[in-house]
Amino acid sequence: MPVAAIIALASGALDLFMKLMKVADQIKGTEKIPTPEQLLVEYRAMQAKIDAEK
C-alpha cells in the first residue's frame, strides 16, 4: 500500500475517532438528562460561589 494511502487512511480514522469521542460524550449525557430543577440547584450553588468572592 502506498505511503500516501496509509497516511490518508490513518488521518481519516483519527478524524472519525475524534468525532466518535464527541458524540460519545453527548450520549453519556443522554443517559442522564438533567431536570430543570437540578439545573437550578447547580445555578444557585455557582451563584453562591461567585457572591462569596465579591
Add this chain to the structure above:
Amino acid sequence: MRRSRQFIVIFMVLALVMACASLQDKWNKLTPNEQARIIVGGFQKTLSSLFDTGKAYVTANPSKQTIWKTKAIPAFDAANQAIFLGIQACIEGKGLPSKMYDSIGPAMKAIDDILLLMGIPEGTIKNAHSSEWKEV
C-alpha cells in the same frame, strides 16, 4: 499477512463509521429541550471547573487578585446569568440547543479570555472545557 492487515484496518474504519452514525442517531432522537438541558448542564460543569481553576491560580498568585475581583468575577456572574436564562427557557419548554450555544457561548469565551490574561495556561483552560457539549 499483508492482506489480512489491510482487511482489519478497513473493518475498523467501517465499524467506527457505523458507531458514529448510531450514536448520532440517539442524540437526534432527543427533543430540542432535552438537548438544551444537556448543553446547559455541560456549560455549568465547565463554569464551575473554570471558577475552581481561577480561584486556585489566584490563591497561588496573590498579585492577580485585582484582575480576579474586577474582571473575572463579573464575567463569571454574567455567564451564570446567561445560564439562568437558558434554564428558564428549558423550564418553559422552549429550550433550543443553538440558542444555548448563542447565548451562553460568548459569556464563556469572555471568561477564557480573562483567565488567559491573568496568565493561566491555555491547556489548563481547555481541560476545564472537557465536560462541555459540542456540536458535531
